Amino acid sequence: MTVSHLLLRALADPADSGGAPPLRTRLAAAxxxxxxxxxxxxxxxxxxxxxxxxxxxxxxxxxxxxxxxxxxxxxxxxxxxxxxxxxxxxxxxxxxxxxxx
Missing domain, CATH: 2.30.30.40 (SH3 Domains)
Structure with missing residues (x-):
């Protein structure tokens, strides 16, 4: 899997971040x-x-x-x-x- 695929997956899938909200949500909140x-x-x-x-x-x-x-x-x-x-x-x-x- 490429880095861009991993990033897109982290943006979309909260399961990839240990149950935390999706990355886009965490970035927006900051x-x-x-x-x-x-x-x-x-x-x-x-x-x-x-x-x-x-x-x-x-x-x-x-x-x-x-x-x-x-x-x-x-x-x-x-x-x-x-x-x-x-x-x-x-x-x-x-x-x-x-x-x-």
């Missing part, structure tokens, strides 16, 4: 602004972005993330989005200026 099962997927657009416990700089910073980090966003309040970081904490807030959604 695109900024895409909708996942859990919300809108946002991507951090530069390094050293603080994620916070609430929607504003007055809330404590809980940690930092870098460009390329994805987040399933569930809510927006003003210029802040709340969501769950992929592979990280849930329920954090990040300024919309630091996100591509």
């Amino acid at each position: 695109a900024p602004g895409a909708t996942s099962r859990r919300g809108v997927v946002c991507t951090v657009n530069h390094n050293g972005v603080a994620y916070r416990s609430g929607p504003g700089p007055q809330y404590p910073a809980l940690g930092m993330v870098n460009q390329g980090q994805n987040m399933d966003s569930h809510a927006r309040r003003g210029s802040w989005r709340s969501g769950d970081l992929w592979g990280g904490p849930a329920g954090v807030w990040i300024s919309t200026a630091d996100l591509d959604c």
Whole structure:
């Protein structure tokens, strides 16, 4: 089987990916602004972005993330989005200026 056949098969057949959704679904979900099962997927657009416990700089910073980090966003309040970081904490807030959604 050629590489192109394997790629086409992975795009179409979830069984080839260990039961995960088809590759095209996973790729689409990673695109900024895409909708996942859990919300809108946002991507951090530069390094050293603080994620916070609430929607504003007055809330404590809980940690930092870098460009390329994805987040399933569930809510927006003003210029802040709340969501769950992929592979990280849930329920954090990040300024919309630091996100591509």
